Amino acid sequence: MSEGNVPIHWYPGHMAKARRLLQEQLKRADLVLELCDARIPEASRNPELRKMISAKKSMLLLNKADLADPDTTEKWLRELPGAIALNSLKSNGKTVLDAMRNATRDLIQKYESRGVHKTVRAMIVGVPNVGKSTLINQLHGSKIAQTGDRPGVTKSNQWVRITPYLELLDTPGMLWPKLDDQDAARRLAYIGTISDEVVDLNDLAFHLLQDLKALVPDRVAERFHVDSPETLDGIDLMDAVCRGRGWIMKGNTCDYDRCSRIVLDEFRAGRLGRISLEAPAAGEGTET
Ligand SMILES: Nc1nc2c(ncn2[C@@H]2O[C@H](COP(=O)(O)OP(=O)(O)O)[C@@H](O)[C@H]2O)c(=O)[nH]1
Ligand SMILES: [Mg+2]
Incomplete structure (x- = not known):
């Protein structure tokens, strides 16, 4: 094997379509839940996506926090006010639901004052394999969205009713066409965001x-x-x-x-323990 760097070319064709669909669905959303991976909260946030949702109310969730170093996650939470650390496999979702309710309180009250029952629509976005469908299932309380430990499991957009007042939209994971930082690309590949077939x-x-x-x-x-x-x-x-x-x-x-x-x-699978590959500011991960 070589010790050279093999550049990662990672932008699958179907992502351009996913992007267009997302842009379309975004018009109907009252709130966006942006999921990133708690082990790499920088590399796993899609800058293109962030631009697309910048005009919307949004919340950042650091998912798979069970695999990240807890102290480093604490630092990230201080760095990113309003963000929530989460283990989507275990959490009952109460923290997330409460935060969503708070974020949309004004909107709901505005409708209620006119006697209108408002269903809040929230879109779940993020890079592939970050746990979007798992979170939907957890909030719904049953396996309604398909999940899998590889990118590209969610193909189509699926609206899911969580409560009489809340609907969630699962979306296919989105990468961005150009990534100059190969270290960040590699970190995304480590955690299974980029299909193993193309790396x-x-x-x-x-x-x-x-x-x-x-x-x-x-x-x-x-x-x-x-x-x-x-x-x-x-x-x-x-x-x-x-x-x-x-x-x-x-x-x-x-x-x-x-x-x-x-x-x-x-x-x-976390067999080496909880490891964060990125920490705020210093730019290096730490261990428990
Ligand atoms: N350890 C851990 N695994 C998770 C968590 N959330 C999702 N997963 C796993 O990550 C993989 C991808 O999840 P999925 O919901 O399909 O990701 P999506 O592509 O963003 O929809 C699955 O194997 C899930 O079981 C989490 O919070 N912690
Ligand atoms: Mg999915």
Whole structure:
């Protein structure tokens, strides 16, 4: 395998269509819930989407907070007033529903004063795989939106009634056409936002190991049975991980494909513990 950088070209054709649809649906929305990933609250916010929703009332949710370092999430919440940290798999949604009610109180009162029963329409937006459909299911109390641990599961827009006063719209995840920052692109790929079919998994795992080594060397040592990972660099680290976990092929060569697949899977499943890859200001993640 090479140690070079394999650029990520990631903008699937169907996203242009998703964008147009979203723009159309936005006209009907009273409120927008923007989901980002609590492990990478910067890289997982789509600047194009933010521009599109800038004229709307919106709320930011840091989802998958159960996988992020709690202290770093606290820092993000101080940095982003009004944002809510969430585990969509577990939360009963009360915090989110209360916040939505507060955000639209004026609107509802305006209608009520005219004797009109107003149904608030809220759109859930965000990059792929961030947990939009899971949140809808949690708020609805049943599996009404399809979910899956890969991008592109939600194809069409589905309005879902949550209460007599609230409807939610699930939307397909949106990426943006141009991303100059390859580090940010990689972080999005680490967490499964960009389809694994369009990225070089060996290159991705190679960089993920480098990042993890810098952030949480002890956990890398423990999980992959590597002595002093902080002293190893690049391909030497990947080799040590292969040997540590026994991913060796005939002829005593390292099985990089197997290594890459498992390293990514284990990171995504939180097997290395709660890790934030981005922190406010300093720009570096921290560990618990
Ligand atoms: N650990 C964790 N996993 C979550 C959370 N929310 C969603 N997921 C998982 O993330 C994957 C993508 O969820 P999905 O709702 O389909 O994402 P969408 O593409 O934004 O609609 C699924 O495997 C979910 O089970 C969360 O808060 N914590
Ligand atoms: Mg979805």
